Amino acid sequence: MSSLTSVNITILGSASAQPSSTRNHSALALRLDGDVWLFDCGEATQHQIQKSSVKVGKIQKIFITHTHGDHIFGLLPVLAMRLNGAGGMVDGAEDPRAQAVPAEDVQPLEIYGPLGTRAYVRHGLAYTHTLLSSPYVVHELRLPTDPQDGDYTEMPPHPLERPGRSIAQTEQGVWPEIYKGALVTVSAAPILHSVPCVGFVVNELPVPGKMDPKKYIPELKRTGTPMSAMSRLQKGESVTLSDGTVLHGPPRKPGRKIVILGDTYDPSPIASLAEDACLLIHEATNAHLPGIDPNTKETDTYEIVEERAKSRGHSTPQMAGAFAKRIRARKLVLNHFSARYPGNDDVNEEARRIMDGIRELAVNSFGSGEVICARDLMSFDVGPRAEDRPSGE
Incomplete structure (x- = not known):
């Protein structure tokens, strides 16, 4: 097989700091043919997976954008669920389950994240006495101000933790091809938030051209x-x-490009990697919706709401649309909404008006291309690049 036959996105959680009855904490699943990659893993992600068509046993990689709780508190439960974890005894040496050794050819579940991801996983597994039956590995994306080597923790590795890489930035300030497979690569770059945060770019390798x-x-x-x-x-x-x-043979054409950003008030550092994205997933935490949102403050303006969002490290729909226009994205998915914005717009008229208002704000800045507001358990395919579509589509 020389190209992917199926690329699918499933939104597992679309809330920001606080979940609501209609939105779970941040998480999404990218399905590449049979494999599943998770991007962020907020609290209760394992429950969302069980409600979706995503198969736990297919999860091969987890990418963490930053270590705020609403993006990482669900990582340990998902890790234990995926790797058949169980609660162990205080003295693990007496627990027969702790003696199980996986076969050498078992590939570890890969986790990618910023500095602190490895320590978080290691400490969490240790202090909950969690036993695993399969291995995992944590690769950390290190900033120039971070320690460039070492685990940044004195806690010894979990028995099934495999040595991970500490990946340094290039002179251009990015992490190119942190993963390279037969069909796709993953690159990353820092994006601006209140804490160190990362955006990921999934690139399908060039695909066969049109055959005559x-x-x-x-x-x-x-x-x-x-x-x-x-x-x-x-x-x-x-x-x-x-x-x-x-x-x-016909020259090969660029494959699909999917850009998945964490929280940000300015993703400019990833712009060069993100150009001509088929799909951009960008946060839109706060919006000014006079006449639409009944909770709108009379003293607010578009400028006040934008400055408030920026001061907290976040974006408005207009900011997301402007960045989508800057990188010439084909489709924009707005995500990471404040708890005040309900996620049941498929069945509730007031919620629909609010989300339509948010979408319109992004459309006005984007100018062209499709805009979608994420909803929990929403699932959609990422089609071929526009220029590769058969005529008539």
Whole structure:
């Protein structure tokens, strides 16, 4: 397989600091064919997974944008659930379950996050006496002001923790290709929030270009070349025919790009990595909605609400739309809403008016492209790049 056949996003939580009856804390699942990657893991994410079509056993990687509780408090329960964790005895040496050793070929669950992620996981597992049956590893994205080596904790590793990388920034201030697989890469960059925070860019590797059989089949037949050569041409390879003629497959095209940001009042440092995104997921914590939101303060203005959001490290829908326009994103998903904005707009008329108002604010700044307001357990496919769609779509 030379490209992904299915890319899907499931919103597991769309709330900001406080959850509500209609919004859980931040978390989303990215499904790449059969694998599941989680981005952030707020409290009760394991419950949201159980309510969704996401399969726990398919979770291979977890990416943490920052260590605020509403983005990481659910990590340990998900880790224990995914790796068959159990409560151990105080003296683990006497617990037979602690003696289980996974096979050497078992791949560890990978966790990526900023400094402190490794210590949080290690201490949490230790002080809850949690036993695991499969390994995990934590890779940390280190800023220049962070220690560049070491675990930043005196707590010894969990028996099933594998050595992780401490990844330094490049001179350009980013973390390029922290993961590179056969079909996708993941890069990261810091974004501005009240604490160190990261945005992630998932890049599908170049995909085969559009194939025109009429260009190749006559030449293959003329020289008696097996039709199986078409599969090589489809991959962009070249085929030399018996008479010396060289057929070149169609040039490969850029794959899909998905940009997932943590909390931010200014994501500028990731802009160069995020350009031409198929999908941008950007927070929109606060909005000014006079005449729409009954809780709107009479003394507020658009400028006051924006300054208040920035002072707390957050964004408004207009700010999200402006960044989407800056990087030429095709689709914008607004996320991480204040608890005052209900998440049941699919069944409640007042909630629908509020979320339509928030979406419109972003549309006015974005100018073009689709804008969606995230709702818990919403799931949608990330289609091919616009230029790769079959005609008529």
